[in-house]
Amino acid sequence: xxxxxxxxxxxxxxxxxxxxxxxxxxxxxxxxxxxxxxxxxxxxxxxxxxxxxxxxxxxxxxxxxxxxxxxxxxxxxxxxxxxxxxxxxxxxxxxxxxxxxxxxxxxxxxxxxxxxxxxxxxxxxxxxxxxxxxxxxxxxxxxxxxxxxxxxxxxxxxxxxxxxxxxxxxxxxxxxxxxxxxxxxxxxxxxxxxxxxxxxxxxxxxxxxxxxxxxxxxxxxxxxxxxxxxxxxx
Numbered sequence: 702x703x704x705x706x707x708x709x710x711x712x713x714x715x716x717x718x719x720x721x722x723x724x725x726x727x728x729x730x731x732x733x734x735x736x737x738x739x740x741x742x743x744x745x746x747x748x749x750x751x752x753x754x755x756x757x758x759x760x761x762x763x764x765x766x767x768x769x770x771x772x773x774x775x776x777x778x779x780x781x782x783x784x785x786x787x788x789x790x791x792x793x794x795x796x797x798x799x800x801x802x803x804x805x806x807x808x809x810x811x812x813x814x815x816x817x818x819x820x821x822x823x824x825x826x827x828x829x830x831x832x833x834x835x836x837x838x839x840x841x842x843x844x845x846x847x848x849x850x851x852x853x854x855x856x857x858x859x860x861x862x863x864x865x866x867x868x869x870x871x872x873x874x875x876x877x878x879x880x881x882x883x884x885x886x887x888x889x890x891x892x893x894x895x896x897x898x899x900x901x902x903x904x905x906x907x908x909x910x911x912x913x914x915x916x917x918x919x920x921x922x923x924x925x926x927x928x929x930x931x932x933x934x935x
Contacts, residue, residue, distance in 0.1 A: 705927035708747040708821060710853040711738070712844040715782055717859055717915045719756035726756065726785045735789040737918040738826060741925050742795055747821040749851060750786060750828045751844040754778025772836035776803060779840060783830035784808065796825040802834025802843070814850050821851065841899035849906040856903065856910045857924060858895070863914035864932035865894050881933045884910075894934065903934075910934035 713734070720727035741748055757778035758771075783799045790797045798820045799809040810816065812829065820827045832843035848856050865887070868876040884904035887894050894900065894912060903910055913920045913931030920930050 702744050702926075704744055704746055704925050706746060706854045706925060708851070708853050709741075709749075709855050709857055709925070710844060710848040710851070711748060711750045711857045711859065711921065712841070713750060713752045713782075713786075713859050713915070714861070715753040715756035715778065716861060718752070718782055718785065724756050726782065728785075728789075731785055731789045733918045734915070734921075735786065735793055735795075737921045738790065739793045739795055740922050742824065742826065744925060746925055747824070748826050749817070749821060749847065749853065750783075750826060751832075751840055751847055752779055752782040752786060752828065752830065753840040754782060757781060769836040773803075776831040776834070779832060780805065780809065780830040783828045786828055790826055796823075797828065798825055799828045799830060802829070802831035817847075818851055827851075839896050839899065841895040842902060845895070845899040845902040845906075845908065848908050849902065853908070856908060857921065858910055858912045859915035859921075860912055861914070861916070863916075865892060865912050865934065867892075869893075879932050880929070881935065883935055887934065 718726050718731055720730045738748055754775045758775050780801055787797045787799045800812040800817060801809045802812050804811045817827050829847045832838055832840045833846055844856055862870060865879045865882055866876040870876040884900055887900055888897060911924055911931055911933055924930050
């Protein structure tokens with residue numbers, strides 16, 4: 702089957718895995734997402750995944766905590782989510798590798814670029830956890846970095862809203878949805894799509910971004926088939 706992309710990086714927020722209960726992991730939601738990832742793999746597309754940890758821990762919760770400690774706790778949370786995704790994908794017959802930016806050899810491989818690309822070439826899904834492995838950087842920045850390193854053609858940014866808006870549509874009924882927007886406009890308008898570091902990294906490396914709603918996991922397959930879903934950022 703002809704597809705719009707051959708190698709993609711899927712960025713999932715931790716909250717997306719929690720569903721309506723807002724914390725922990727909802728096995729049904731994880732399963733639904735992994736079903737669609739399997740469809741994409743079966744189409745011959747190479748997939749890597751970066752997952753956040755907000756369903757277990759967010760830095761802002763630790764406002765009385767030293768920032769570095771809080772950020773490391775968040776990195777561990779992304780590993781929990783990575784293991785959940787790995788288990789669900791393996792249960793669907795998809796060979797998977799979990800790579801972490803902080804070594805924890807008993808449960809995951811340390812991140813090595815050449816190994817990651819070799820896994821992708823063999824049709825395995827590679828899940829990147831722990832962000833960049835450094836405090837003060839978000840998993841958005843981790844996604845932009847891994848996409849650049851693995852030469853991914855696009856980042857599929859799964860959100861709880863269905864694209865990029867001029868304001869938060871949950872708070873502003875007059876918010877306008879963009880079908881397409883530039884990274885420069887996102888920075889100038891201070892739109893909260895990704896943090897500014899991740900946005901600049903994508904812009905500098907000319908990595909396009911598709912922002913879409915994960916409430917309909919089938920959107921992943923539609924994007925791969927070339928349908929215009931959500932917002933394209935170039």
